[in-house]
Amino acid sequence: MRRHRNPALLFLAPFLTVFAAFYLAPVLYAIYLSLFIRRRVGIGPAKEVFGGLTNYLRAVQDTDFLNGLKNMFMFGVIQVPIMLGLAIALALLLDQSRGVFMKVCRTAFFMPYGIPTAIGALIWGYLYSPNLSPFNQVMGALHAGVINFLSPEVILFSIANIVTWTWTGYNMVTLFAALQNIPRELYEAARVDGATRWDIVRTIKIPLLMPTLKLLFIFSVIGTSQLFTEAFVLRPLGYVADNITPNLYLYLTAARDANYSYAGAMAILLALLIFVISGPLLRQIGSR
C-alpha cells in the first residue's frame, strides 16, 4: 500500500500546490481577515482589532446585503429556467436539422460565449442607453413608448438578458453534444413502435439529457451567485444599485470602502450559502 500512495501524492503534488496556493490560502486568509474589525480613536488611522463574529452578525442584519441575496435568488429563479429552456429547445431543433444551416446556426448561437463578458456588457450598455438604444428608436417610431433599460425596476432583467445572450449558446452546445451521444438505435426502435417525433423528444431525448441538464443547472446556479461583470460595466451608465448582486456589493465594500474584513465575512457567508444549495444537487449527480 505504501508503495502505491507515494507515487499518487507525487502526481497530485503540482495540482495540490496550486490548489493550496491559489484556492485554499485565499479562502483561509479571507476567514482570518473576517474576524477583525476596525477601531478608531478620534479622526486618525484605524486599528484592526479582533472582533470575533462581529462582521458576520453585521452581515446577517445588513438589509443591503440581504436584498442583494434576494436579487440573486430572483435572478436565479427567473433567468436560469429561461436560459436552460431556450438551450434545450435550440439543441433539439439543431438535432433535427442537418447540413450547412445547422452548422451556421450552431456557430452563431455559440458566438456570444466567445466574446469577453466585459465587452459584451459594454455593447449591451450602448443598446440600453435610453436615447441611443436602437430598440427605443424603433419603438419610438412605432409610438410604442420607450423603455429605460437601466432604470432600477428593469435593470435586473436587462442584466438577465445579457447573461442569457452569453450563456444560452454554451449550454445549447453542451446539450447538443449530449444528444449526439444518444444511440440512434433507440430512435429507430421507437419509430418502429409508432412513436412520433414529439414522443421521441419526450420519452427518450429529454430523459437522457437529464444528467447533463442537472450539471448545467448547478453551473448556472453557481454562476448566478457570482454575477458581477455585467453590473459593474453598466454602473457608469446610470444608477445601478451597489447591491444589485451580492458580489458587486462585497467588491465595493472591499475595494471602494477598504473594508476587507467585512467583505471577507460576506464572501464566506455567500460561499456557504451556495454550498448548501448546490451540495445536495451535486451529490445526486455523483450517486447516479
Next chain:
Amino acid sequence: MSHFTICRSFPRFCPFRNFSVALLAGVLVGLPLSTVSAQEAYKTPDYSKFPAESGPITLEVWTWVAGLDKAAALFEQAYPDIKVHVNNVGAGPAEYQKLQTALKAGSGGPDVVQIEYDFLPSFIVTDGLLDMAKYGANDAKSYFVPWTWGQVSPDGKTVYGIPQDSGPMALLYNKKIFDQYGLTVPTTWDEFAQQAEKLAQGSGGKVKMADFYTTNAPWMMGLVWATDGKYFKTSGDTWIQTLNGPESEKVLTYWDGLIKKKLVATIPGFTAEFYNAVGAGQIAASVEAAWGPGVTAATLNDRTAGEWRVAPLPQWSKDQPFRSGNWGGSCNAVTKQSKHPKAATLFSVWLNTAKGPVMNNWNSYGIFPTALAGLASPDLNQPDKDPSKFCGGQNVAEVYSQASNAVDVDFAWAPWFAFVNDNFNKQIEALIGGNATPKQALDAWQNESIKNAKGDGYEVKEK
C-alpha cells in the same frame, strides 16, 4: 514717484535708473509691458530646498492625467539623476481600488500617486500617505491658490499632497444656440431659469437649457460649495457630516424645479448619451469645472468646436459677493511605501509649480493650474489651442481664474466619501423617479451615509 527719490540720492550711479525708466514706460504704455513683466515674474519655489536622495533614483508615478509623461520628461531633463516612470493605471476609482489594495498588501504601490481632493482623506485614514511637511512641503505653500492648499493640508500643518489642478466652476454655453433662440447669458439663477423657459418655448422643448448630472455627486456638491454650504468637518475627535444642510436643499430644490418643468436634462455625465446630446445641439449650456471645456472638446472631437463660450457661474443674487465652487481637481501624493520620499516630494512640487509642466498641462490637456504663478501667466491664454479654441478663441483661463478666486477655502471631505459619492446616485434616482422630495432625498443621503460610516467604526455626528 518713489524711484525719483531714490535716484536723487544716488545721482550718477543709480542702479535703479534704467529700471525706473522701464517701470515708468510700463505704466505709460500699459498692458503690453505689464504682460512682459508678469512673464519675467513667474515665481517658483527655491527647489534647492527640496534635496533628493543621492544616486540614481527611479520614481514610480501612478496617474490618469494625459500628457503627464511629457511633463515628467521635462523633470528628467532638469534632474538627470532621477528617472520617472509614469504609469497610467486608470482614472479615479480604477486607480483608487488598485492603490487601496497595494496599501493593504504593504507593497507594490507607487512613489507618487494622483488623488482627487475629495478622495484624499480615505487614503489618509488608511495610513497610506506620507506627511510631506516632513520634507519641507510647507515651503511651497505660498506658491499655491490658498483654497487648493487647504484641500491637501486640512489642518494647516500636515501636507498630504501637492495640488495639481482644480475645477472651479463656470457656465459653458453654446453661443450658436443662445443666438438662435435669442437668449442672454444669465448672471443669476433666476435669470438662468427664465432663459431656460424661453428656450423651452422657442425650441418646443427639444433643446434643454442644461444637464443635471445625476451620477456625479461632486458636481452638485460644487454648486453647494458656491452657496457657502459645507458637508464635512471635524470637531475635536469627532467627524461631523451634514449632507442635508439648508444650502444643499436650496440647490437641489432649485434644480428639481427645473427638472420637473422639463427645462433641464437628467443624463448621467461622461456617457455617450450625454456627449451625443451635446454634439447634436440638444443641450444649450452646462455648469462645468475648469477642466470641463477641455474634456468636452476632446470627447466631441471638434464637433461644435468654436460654438462655445464660458461665462461666470450664475449667482443666487446680484448683490452677493461673487462665489464659485469646485468640482474635482487632484493632487500628487507620496505613499509611505516610497523609498525615495525626498525625490518624490521634489518631483511633486516641481511638477506643479515649474512653468514648463504647468503650461503644458493646461494648453494641451485642460489641466487647470493651482500654482499662483501659472494662473497669473499670460502664456496660459493660447487662443489656437483647446480649450480656448473650442470656445472660439476666448480666454477661458481668465474666466476660471476669476472663479478660482471665489472658491471658499474651508471646504473639507471625509474618509468615507467614496460611499457618499455612490449613494448620491441612489437618492437622485428616487428624486427623479418621483419617489422622493429634495428634502427626503437629502435626508436619506445623510442617514445612509452616516450609517455606513458608523458601521466602519467612524465617530460621526450630524451638525
